[in-house]
Amino acid sequence: MKKQILVTGGAGFIGSHLVSALLKEDKWDVAVVDNFDGFYDPEIKRCNIRDLSGSENFELFEVDICDRNSMDEVFSSRDFDAVIHLAARAGVRPSLEKPHEYAKTNVGGTLSILEMMREYDVPKLVFGSSSSVYGARCKVPFKESEDVTKPISPYAATKLAGEALCHTYSHLYRLNAVCLRFFTVYGACQRPDLAIHKFSRLISRGAAIPMYGDGTTRRDYTYVEDIIQGIRAAVDYDDKPFDVFNLGESRTVELKELIRLLEEKLGKKAVIDRMAPQAGDVPLTCADISKARELLGYSPKTRIEEGLDHFVEWFNKRQTIDSKAIV
Ligand SMILES: NC(=O)c1ccc[n+]([C@@H]2O[C@H](COP(=O)([O-])OP(=O)(O)OC[C@H]3O[C@@H](n4cnc5c(N)ncnc54)[C@H](O)[C@@H]3O)[C@@H](O)[C@H]2O)c1
Structure with a gap:
């Protein structure tokens, strides 16, 4: 009997990689909930799961x-054994324009998932949180034990609220909940709004790329396959009823270097089109991943140089398909 997840x-970007990995394990029946929202072209998301939807162990609920x-x-x-909750309005900058939409999906939506899990007695939740919860003032590298009560964007605030709700439901209803703070994820099918994908698109067209600030902001970029390994380990983790882990690469790359x-x-x-620093952006992200290493066996393997090779290979193939479609 396969387990139900x-x-x-x-x-989405991370979700479709995860579903593909789960189906390859051949021990899960995977149900997907996605409403193909308009944050970026829904056709991209349909394309992400096109090859997966033929599997008899896959079911899509477009809701x-x-x-x-x-x-x-x-x-x-069905009786679910676990939920991996990645549906969200993602992105820091757009959250300043549409805070209500972020609150509705990321806070209201997470609450709705938790309520369903309580009603239907689903024992396990893995929640996709974000490094943005650390705000601008935390000590580097960021540790899960830091005080994270000072987010600096609506997006970060909604992710923090999501974590708080997970803790509440875990405390009240004995739900096993693991919150994973992802640090800028990249790889094939990366969201088109994220820097690596956006810059690649603009550079390849010869168009100017907006560089906010002087290029010295630093990010901890994490290759998507490493993130999937961490998510997968979190599904099996049950040492504590509630826990939080960083999933990063634990190296930082300056924007100019990227x-x-x-x-x-x-x-x-x-x-390069130099622009003023953006409100809501943090100057630096850097994960301390020692806790995830020890308790989840998380072990990121892909350095940025190698991960970018994989990304660019996918990107170039994708460009060829897109330009053929336009012709
Ligand atoms: N990509 C990153 O670098 C990164 C970093 C930190 C955290 N995260 C978090 O990881 C998760 C996945 O991110 P991603 O980059 O794959 O984003 P994504 O936008 O590609 O995926 C999110 C998916 O959720 C779906 N969705 C949005 N609102 C929904 C709703 N109301 N009902 C059902 N489905 C809905 C979207 O259609 C999309 O397919 C998100 O929770 C995001 O906040 C991502």
């Missing part, structure tokens, strides 16, 4: 996590 946001009746149908369709690497991999010079 629900992945919310399973058509909104905030829609109570639809979620009732999903949870009554652009230089992309120029090298794409074989093209970038035109």
Whole structure:
């Protein structure tokens, strides 16, 4: 008998990689909830899961996590062993423009998932949180034990609220909940709004890339396959009823260096448009991953140089397909 798992946001960037990995294990029936929201082109998400939807162990529910009746149908369709909750409005900067939408999906939606899990007695939740919860003032590298009560964007605040709700439900209803703080994830199918993908698109077209600040901001970039390994380990983790882990690479790359690497991999010079620093952006992210290493066996293997090779290989193939489609 296969185990039953629900992945919310399973058509998105990280979600589709995860669903693919779960199906390869051949011990899960995977249900996906995704509403193909318009944050970026829904066609990209359909494409992400096109090859997966032929599997007899895969079922797609094209519904909104905030829609109570639809979620009732999903949870009554089978007895889930676990939920991996990745559906969200992602992105820091757009959250300043549309804070209500972020609160609705990321806080209301997470609450709706937790309520369903309580009602249907689902024992295990893995929640996709974010390094942004550390705000701008935490000591580097960021440790899970830091006080994270000072987020500096609506997105970060909604992720923190999601973590708090997971803790509450775990405390009240004996749900086993693991919150994973992802540090900037990249790889094939990366969201088109994220820097690596956006810069690659602009550089390859010869268009200017916006560089916010003087290029000295630093990010801990994590290759998507490493993140999937961490998520997968979190599904099996049950040492404590509630826990939080960083999933990063634990090395930081300066923005200027990232652009230089992309120029090298794409074989093209970038035109840089210098802009003022963006409100809500943090100057630095850097994960302390010793806790995840010890308790989850998390072991990121892909350095940025190698991960960018994989990304650019996918990106170039994708460009060829796109340009053929346009012709
Ligand atoms: N990519 C990163 O670098 C990163 C970093 C930190 C945290 N995260 C978190 O990881 C998760 C996945 O991120 P991603 O980069 O794959 O983003 P994504 O936008 O590609 O995936 C999110 C998916 O959720 C779906 N969704 C959104 N609202 C929904 C709703 N109301 N009902 C059902 N489905 C809905 C979207 O259609 C999308 O397919 C998110 O929770 C995000 O906040 C991502």
